[in-house]
Amino acid sequence: MYRYDEFDRTFVTQRVEQFREQVARRVSGELSEDEFKPLRLTNGLYLQLHAYMLRVAIPYGTLSSRQLRRLAFIARRYDRGYGHFTTRQNIQFNWPTLGEVPDILEELAEVEMHAIQTSGNCIRNTTADATAGVAADEIADSRIYCELIRQWSTLHPEFSFLPRKFKVAVTGSGRDRAVTAAHDIGLRLKRDADGRVGFEVLVGGGQGRTPILAVTIREFLPERHLLSYLEAVLRVYNQLGRRDNIYKARIKILVRETGTAEFARLVEEEWAHIRDGELALPEQEIARIRAYFAPPPYEALADACPELDAQRAGNRAFDAWVRSNVEAHKRPGYAVATVSLKPHGGIPGDASADQMEAVADLADAFGFSEIRVTYKQNLLLPDLRQRDLFAVWRGLKEAGLATANSHRLSDIIACPGLDYCNLANARSIPIAQMISTRFADLEREQEIGNVTVNISGCINACAHHHVANIGILGVDKKGKEFYQVTLGGAADETAAIGDIVGPAFDEDAIVGAVETVVDVYLAERRDAAEPFIDTYRRIGIKPFKEKLYAAR
Amino acid sequence: MRGSFVMPNTAITANRLLDGFVIYLTPDGGWSESLADAAIAATEAELDALQAVAERDARAGRVIGPYAFDVQPGADGPVPLGQRETLRTLGPSVRTDLGYQAARR
Ligand code: SF4
Numbered sequence: 001m002y003r004y005d006e007f008d009r010t011f012v013t014q015r016v017e018q019f020r021e022q023v024a025r026r027v028s029g030e031l032s033e034d035e036f037k038p039l040r041l042t043n044g045l046y047l048q049l050h051a052y053m054l055r056v057a058i059p060y061g062t063l064s065s066r067q068l069r070r071l072a073f074i075a076r077r078y079d080r081g082y083g084h085f086t087t088r089q090n091i092q093f094n095w096p097t098l099g100e101v102p103d104i105l106e107e108l109a110e111v112e113m114h115a116i117q118t119s120g121n122c123i124r125n126t127t128a129d130a131t132a133g134v135a136a137d138e139i140a141d142s143r144i145y146c147e148l149i150r151q152w153s154t155l156h157p158e159f160s161f162l163p164r165k166f167k168v169a170v171t172g173s174g175r176d177r178a179v180t181a182a183h184d185i186g187l188r189l190k191r192d193a194d195g196r197v198g199f200e201v202l203v204g205g206g207q208g209r210t211p212i213l214a215v216t217i218r219e220f221l222p223e224r225h226l227l228s229y230l231e232a233v234l235r236v237y238n239q240l241g242r243r244d245n246i247y248k249a250r251i252k253i254l255v256r257e258t259g260t261a262e263f264a265r266l267v268e269e270e271w272a273h274i275r276d277g278e279l280a281l282p283e284q285e286i287a288r289i290r291a292y293f294a295p296p297p298y299e300a301l302a303d304a305c306p307e308l309d310a311q312r313a314g315n316r317a318f319d320a321w322v323r324s325n326v327e328a329h330k331r332p333g334y335a336v337a338t339v340s341l342k343p344h345g346g347i348p349g350d351a352s353a354d355q356m357e358a359v360a361d362l363a364d365a366f367g368f369s370e371i372r373v374t375y376k377q378n379l380l381l382p383d384l385r386q387r388d389l390f391a392v393w394r395g396l397k398e399a400g401l402a403t404a405n406s407h408r409l410s411d412i413i414a415c416p417g418l419d420y421c422n423l424a425n426a427r428s429i430p431i432a433q434m435i436s437t438r439f440a441d442l443e444r445e446q447e448i449g450n451v452t453v454n455i456s457g458c459i460n461a462c463a464h465h466h467v468a469n470i471g472i473l474g475v476d477k478k479g480k481e482f483y484q485v486t487l488g489g490a491a492d493e494t495a496a497i498g499d500i501v502g503p504a505f506d507e508d509a510i511v512g513a514v515e516t517v518v519d520v521y522l523a524e525r526r527d528a529a530e531p532f533i534d535t536y537r538r539i540g541i542k543p544f545k546e547k548l549y550a551a552r
Numbered sequence: 553m554r555g556s557f558v559m560p561n562t563a564i565t566a567n568r569l570l571d572g573f574v575i576y577l578t579p580d581g582g583w584s585e586s587l588a589d590a591a592i593a594a595t596e597a598e599l600d601a602l603q604a605v606a607e608r609d610a611r612a613g614r615v616i617g618p619y620a621f622d623v624q625p626g627a628d629g630p631v632p633l634g635q636r637e638t639l640r641t642l643g644p645s646v647r648t649d650l651g652y653q654a655a656r657r
Contacts, residue, residue, distance in 0.1 A: 026569070027570070031613075032611070032613060033610065035615070047572050047616060048640065050572070095650070098569065098570050098571065099570060356606075418635060419645055424582060424636075427639075427645060429644075429647075479633055480637060
């Protein structure tokens, strides 16, 4: 796994001390809130509805058991015993006090973590697909490139004050597991005809009040040109992006207004000046970073695992969990398991300190001490022997983490919403809880199959509701919470923005509306093998609309 | 005419510097964690006076981001209008063991 180099260590430690001084000056009254706010935000500290909130970066979603234990320790010692994992592979602590934040940052620095690049108009923490390094179908480990991007972008002097925040995501193959189409820059690893590794480059994706899918501006970018090409994209954006209107400042607006072809031309023009300069990546440099992500010492195993087969046959609950939460690994005899942070009726993405420690223990015992944070607000154990799955499942079950619902309807992405967030219009978590309770029957969930349900508490769309199969957006109507439903969005390689189905539903009607949508799907699907999104694409919005508003 | 036309009752809220907790401006110019203690303005003039005090405390760095919001009278004192301010008086509705509601349970 990647470790800090000396530069990072010195820098992060200095940053903590600097922030400690800034906090002291704020508390003594020397700094006003206006002066202090940008300083705290650069260190990941927000002010929410009830308290401060500290957002901690988890670069490319990779954690060691030691780091996860430290997060658990922070949750217990400095917070209220839990943390909230987000779609951007961060963790948020909801109750830190101002005076203790420097101590928390110091605790984090000791395990090579920090809260830099989690806020502000800079290049944010780059996200990767959670199965990087282990996915059976990947071209290369996307974390290598995330790390190259991290080193290039951290405190890049030219790009610390962009028109708006800037998010990059990298996925390891043509199968998009990092929602690249919803990012300012999305990179999809691929090979060219000669077998060389490179990227399809997408730009201009984004959510918020103007959801736009990213467009491809380069079909193939050889890996050695990654940084110079990104630099060219950022330069064009930095020069031409709008700074006069916050709603038009993201690169998505620039790309749309400029046109894909013209934007691509501008980038190529800029790139021509710098492509063979100092940002060109020599093979040795890529190899150096690749070495940080060297695979753990796998055993040579057979892919068949009779023990597992017997355990599955003997335990229906375990079998259901394997079916929904376990994925193929690229090494024979190994498997990837999702640790669900979505118990039915629970708060999506929340994990208690005890649960974090339980996962860390299981990672130590069975999984090379490695844990991932997924885009779907779950954790993942990437390197398990198939024959250990039963023991892992039992451990997870004891910790309340073995819900067999990965990719199912109750695997809901929900932002903090009005229960915590200062910008919210409506609550999202209780809606997620009601829906997951309504669909708590595992057999019914299994029958419904894979479907994505995302709930955002305002149009900022932190839960990516626009790209959910069933999207729910909280709106405020004269102080009352209402929920608008979109259908047909998708966050994978067939990315799509959902269509608004009609007038919003109130809190009492929204769960019934989701159920109606599911009923229409079940009635209309060709067979059990046709997932929700395919049925929707085949029959369109009309049958759903008719059923949803029939009684009105 | 200022200070005489009918406006909804309002109180002033902010977040406390040290822990970010929700606080309300009281009639004696202090701040309380409980809306029951809040100063209520019924006229523009009263609101202006409260806002002046709140702004002074914000400038002095004691509180963050003060603003006025509408309340209506209730059995145990003023009640906020709207979900956002209601939740601010209580804490997260999904964690009733946390926030002010926990102490008041
Ligand atoms: S979508 Fe809105 S309510 Fe939800 S976390 Fe983002 S800003 Fe807050």
